[in-house]
Amino acid sequence: MTELKPDIEKRSEFDIEINGTVGKPFVDNPKMSSRNCDVFYGDKQAIFDVNLDIANNEIIAMIGPSGCGKSTYLRVLNRMNDTIPICKVTGEHTLDGEDIYGKKQDPVLLRARVGMVFQKPNPFPKSIYDNVAYGARLHGLASNRSELDDVVESSLIKAGLFKEVKDDLNKPGTGLSGGQQQRLCIARAIAVDPEVILMDEPTSALDPIATALIEELMDELKENYTIAIVTHSMQQAARVSQRTAYFHLGKLVEVNETDKVFTNPEHQLTENYITGRFG
Amino acid sequence: MSVQTILITLFALLIFSFFIGRKRSIAVSTPVGKTGGRRNLHSRPHYYGYMVAIWAGIPALLILALWTSFNSSIISSLTVSGLSDSLQSQSKDAIGLMMNEVKNLAESGNIAAESDPVLRNAASHYQRLQGISTLAKTVIVLVVSLLGMLIGWRLISPKMRARNKVETVVRWAMILCSSIAILATVGIVFSVLFESVHFFKAVPPSDFLFGTTWSPQTALREDQVGSSGSFGAIPLFVGTLLISAIALIIAVPLGLMSAIYLSEYAGKRFRSVAKPVLEILAGIPTVVYGFFAALTVAPFIRHWGEAIGLSVASESALAAGLVMGIMIIPFVSSLSDDVLSAVPQSMRDASYGMGATKSETIRQVIIPAALPGIVGGVLLAASRAIGETMIVVMAAGLSAKLTINPLEAVTTVTVQIVTILTGDQEFDSPKTLAAFALALGLFVITLLLNYVALHIIRKYREQYE
Ligand SMILES: Nc1ncnc2c1ncn2[C@@H]1O[C@H](COP(=O)(O)OP(=O)(O)O)[C@@H](O)[C@H]1O
Numbered sequence: 106m107t108e109l110k111p112d113i114e115k116r117s118e119f120d121i122e123i124n125g126t127v128g129k130p131f132v133d134n135p136k137m138s139s140r141n142c143d144v145f146y147g148d149k150q151a152i153f154d155v156n157l158d159i160a161n162n163e164i165i166a167m168i169g170p171s172g173c174g175k176s177t178y179l180r181v182l183n184r185m186n187d188t189i190p191i192c193k194v195t196g197e198h199t200l201d202g203e204d205i206y207g208k209k210q211d212p213v214l215l216r217a218r219v220g221m222v223f224q225k226p227n228p229f230p231k232s233i234y235d236n237v238a239y240g241a242r243l244h245g246l247a248s249n250r251s252e253l254d255d256v257v258e259s260s261l262i263k264a265g266l267f268k269e270v271k272d273d274l275n276k277p278g279t280g281l282s283g284g285q286q287q288r289l290c291i292a293r294a295i296a297v298d299p300e301v302i303l304m305d306e307p308t309s310a311l312d313p314i315a316t317a318l319i320e321e322l323m324d325e326l327k328e329n330y331t332i333a334i335v336t337h338s339m340q341q342a343a344r345v346s347q348r349t350a351y352f353h354l355g356k357l358v359e360v361n362e363t364d365k366v367f368t369n370p371e372h373q374l375t376e377n378y379i380t381g382r383f384g
Numbered sequence: 385m386s387v388q389t390i391l392i393t394l395f396a397l398l399i400f401s402f403f404i405g406r407k408r409s410i411a412v413s414t415p416v417g418k419t420g421g422r423r424n425l426h427s428r429p430h431y432y433g434y435m436v437a438i439w440a441g442i443p444a445l446l447i448l449a450l451w452t453s454f455n456s457s458i459i460s461s462l463t464v465s466g467l468s469d470s471l472q473s474q475s476k477d478a479i480g481l482m483m484n485e486v487k488n489l490a491e492s493g494n495i496a497a498e499s500d501p502v503l504r505n506a507a508s509h510y511q512r513l514q515g516i517s518t519l520a521k522t523v524i525v526l527v528v529s530l531l532g533m534l535i536g537w538r539l540i541s542p543k544m545r546a547r548n549k550v551e552t553v554v555r556w557a558m559i560l561c562s563s564i565a566i567l568a569t570v571g572i573v574f575s576v577l578f579e580s581v582h583f584f585k586a587v588p589p590s591d592f593l594f595g596t597t598w599s600p601q602t603a604l605r606e607d608q609v610g611s612s613g614s615f616g617a618i619p620l621f622v623g624t625l626l627i628s629a630i631a632l633i634i635a636v637p638l639g640l641m642s643a644i645y646l647s648e649y650a651g652k653r654f655r656s657v658a659k660p661v662l663e664i665l666a667g668i669p670t671v672v673y674g675f676f677a678a679l680t681v682a683p684f685i686r687h688w689g690e691a692i693g694l695s696v697a698s699e700s701a702l703a704a705g706l707v708m709g710i711m712i713i714p715f716v717s718s719l720s721d722d723v724l725s726a727v728p729q730s731m732r733d734a735s736y737g738m739g740a741t742k743s744e745t746i747r748q749v750i751i752p753a754a755l756p757g758i759v760g761g762v763l764l765a766a767s768r769a770i771g772e773t774m775i776v777v778m779a780a781g782l783s784a785k786l787t788i789n790p791l792e793a794v795t796t797v798t799v800q801i802v803t804i805l806t807g808d809q810e811f812d813s814p815k816t817l818a819a820f821a822l823a824l825g826l827f828v829i830t831l832l833l834n835y836v837a838l839h840i841i842r843k844y845r846e847q848y849e
C-alpha cells in the first residue's frame with residue numbers, strides 16, 4: 106500500500122530521527138523532575154526515555170499528536186498509573202528532590218501534593234459542598250465545620266466559581282454546566298492544597314467561553330501552584346504556558362520557551378506539528 | 385375446522401399477504417418499462433408487506449378470539465331455551481348441572497346410548513348448534529382475513545405511509561402487552577382481597593391482626609365440639625420476620641462484601657469464575673437447602689447450644705434463617721456487583737486523584753453511587769426470604785409459637801398457607817379463607833418494604849450521569 110501511494114508527510118514523520126530531547130528540558134532547582142522515564146502497558150512501551158524538569162510556579166504545556174503518551178506521562182507524575190495493573194513505570198522521578206517512586210513514598214499522600222484535573226469534568230454525584238470538601242475531609246485538613254466551610258469557600262473563590270454557586274452549595278455538582286463542573290473539579294483539587302496541579306486536556310469538553318474562563322483561572326493559579334497541562338489546542342498552549350514540551354510517539358522531542366516553540370522550533374517534527382502537517 | 389387449523393391457515397394467509405404486499409409496492413412505484421421504483425416509495429417495500437399482513441391478520445384474529453370466548457355460553461343458553469318450560473324453570477344450579485351432562489353427552493359422541501330422551505334431544509340440539517357455529521366461525525374468519533388482505537392490498541400506493549402505520553400498530557401491541565401484565569397483577573390482588581373480605585366476615589380483623597394464638601382447626605361438621613379455631617396471625621408474621629431478619633443479617637454483609645471484593649479487588653479471571661459459582665447458590669432447589677438445614681445445621685446448632693448451656697429446639701428459626709441467608713447471598717452479591725462495576729472509572733480516578741485510598745474510594749464514592757442497585761438487591765433478597773417456604777417447613781417446624789428467640793421452633797406465613805390449603809377442607813371455611821388473608825398480609829408487607837426502600841434510595845442516592 107505504502108509503495109503504491111507514497112504518503113510524503115507520513116513518511117517524513119517516521120524518517121526523522123529523534124535523538125534525545127532538543128531545547129531546554131532542564132531547569133535549576135526544579136519542582137518536579139524525571140530522568141530516564143520508560144512506561145510500559147504490558148509488553149507495549151508507551152514512553153521512551155523521557156527526561157524533563159518542571160520549574161516552580163510555571164505552567165508547562167505538553168502537546169503532541171493523539172496517542173503520543175502525554176496523558177501517560179502526566180499520570181507518571183502523581184502515580185495515577187499505579188491504578189492500572191498492567192502499567193509499569195521506570196526511571197527516577199522527584200518532587201522537591203524526593204524520590205516519588207521510592208519505598209518510603211506513599212502514593213496516596215503524593216496525590217494529595219500533586220493534584221489532577223481530568224479531561225472530562227468528573228464531579229462526584231454529591232453536593233457542590235461535599236465535592237469540594239471531599240479531599241479536605243480525607244486528609245483531615247479541617248478540624249471542625251467552620252474550618253471546613255472556610256476551605257470550601259476559599260477553594261471555590263480561587264476556582265472562580267464561588268459567586269455562581271454560593272447559594273446552591275447543597276445542590277448536586279452534577280447539575281452544573283460543563284464549564285462550571287470543570288471549575289468545580291479544579292476547586293476540589295485546590296481544596297487539598299496541592300503543590301502541583303496536573304491538567305489533562307481540561308478544556309477539551311468545554312465551549313470557548315468556559316475555556317477562556319479556565320485559561321484565565323490558570324494564570325491566577327500559577328502564583329501559588331505549579332501546573333502541567335496537556336492540551337490539544339496549540340493556541341491554548343501558546344496563551345497559558347511559559348514552556349512547551351512536544352511529545353512524539355512516546356518520545357519527548359523538544360522542550361523550549363513557549364514563544365520559541367511556536368515561532369522558531371528547533372526540531373523538524375515540532376515544526377511539522379505546529380504548522381499543522383500532521384497531528 | 386378446529387381453532388388450531390384456523391390459526392394455521394390464517395398464519396399461511398399472513399405470510400402470503402406479506403409477500404404480495406411487498407411485491408405490489410414495488411410494482412406500483414415502478415413506472416412501466418423502468419426499474420428502480422423503490423426510490424419513489426414512502427417506505428421500504430417490506431413495510432407494505434407488514435401492512436397488508438396486519439390488515440389480513442388483526443380483524444380476523446379479533447373475531448376469532450371473541451367468537452371462541454363467547455361461543456360456549458351462547459350455545460348453552462340456546463340449548464337451554466330449546467328445553468321445555470318446566471325444565472327451564474328449575475333453579476340455576478340444576479340447569480347448570482343438566483347442561484354439564486348434556487355437554488359431556490354431546491362430546492362423548494355416543495348420544496344414542498343415553499336412556500333419558502330429554503337429555504338425548506338436548507345433546508343432539510347442542511351438537512347441531514356447535515357444528516353450525518364452527519362452520520360459521522371458520523368461514524367468517526377466513527373471509528374477513530381475505531377481505532382485509534384485499535383492503536390492505538388496494539391501499540398500497542407510493543405515497544402511502546406504511547412505515548408509520550406499522551409503527552402505530554407496534555406501539556399498540558406494546559401497550560396491550562404491558563396492560564396484560566398490569567391487569568394480571570391487579571386481578572390477583574383483587575381476588576386475594578375479595579377472599580380476604582370473606583374471611584374477615586367470619587373472623588373479625590382485630591382478632592386476625594392482633595391475636596397471638598394461631599390454631600386454625602375449625603369444626604369439620606356443624607355439630608362438632610371443641611374446635612372453634614383461633615386466627616391470630618401475629619405469631620406467623622413474627623416468625624416470618626424473625627427468620628427473614630436472620631437470613632438478611634447473614635446475606636447482606638456477606639453478599640455486599642463479596643460483591644465489593646469481586647468488583648473492586650478480584651482479577652478478571654477470578655471474577656469470571658467466582659461470580660457464576662456464587663450464582664449457583666440461588667439455583668440449588670430449596671428442598672436441598674431444607675434437608676441440609678434440618679439434617680446438618682440444626683443438629684450442629686443444638687450441639688453447640690447445649691455445649692454452652694442453652695436449650696435449643698431440634699427445629700429452630702436460627703437453622704432455617706442461617707441456611708436461607710446462604711441461599712439468598714447471590715441476590716445481594718450479584719446485583720450489587722453489577723452496579724458497583726457500572727460506576728464509571730472517572731469517579732474512581734477523581735477520588736484516587738485526590739489522594740483517597742481504595743477503601744475510602746469504595747466507601748465514599750462507589751457505594752453511594754451504587755446505592756439504588758444495592759438496595760434493589762437487598763430488597764429482592766428480602767422478598768425471597770419472606771416468601772421462602774420449604775426451608776422453614778423442614779428446619780423451623782410448624783408450631784406457631786410467638787417468640788423472638790431464634791433457638792426455638794417457629795413457623796411462617798407461607799408455611800401456614802401451604803398447610804392450610806393442603807388439608808381436606810371446605811373451600812369457604814374460615815380455615816381455608818385464612819390463607820387469602822395471610823397472603824394479603826404478605827402482600828402489604830412486601831409493598832411497605834418496597835415503599836421504604838424507594839424512600840431510602842431517593843434520600844441517599846447519588847446519581848452519576
Ligand atoms: N490503560 C491503557 N492500557 C493499555 N494501553 C494504554 C492505556 N492507556 C494508554 N495506552 C496506550 O499508550 C499510548 C499513549 O496513550 P496516551 O498517554 O493516552 O496518549 P495521549 O494522551 O498523548 O493521547 C497509546 O498508544 C495508548 O494506546
Ligand SMILES: [Mg+2]
Nearest residue numbers: 175176177305
Ligand atoms: Mg490523553
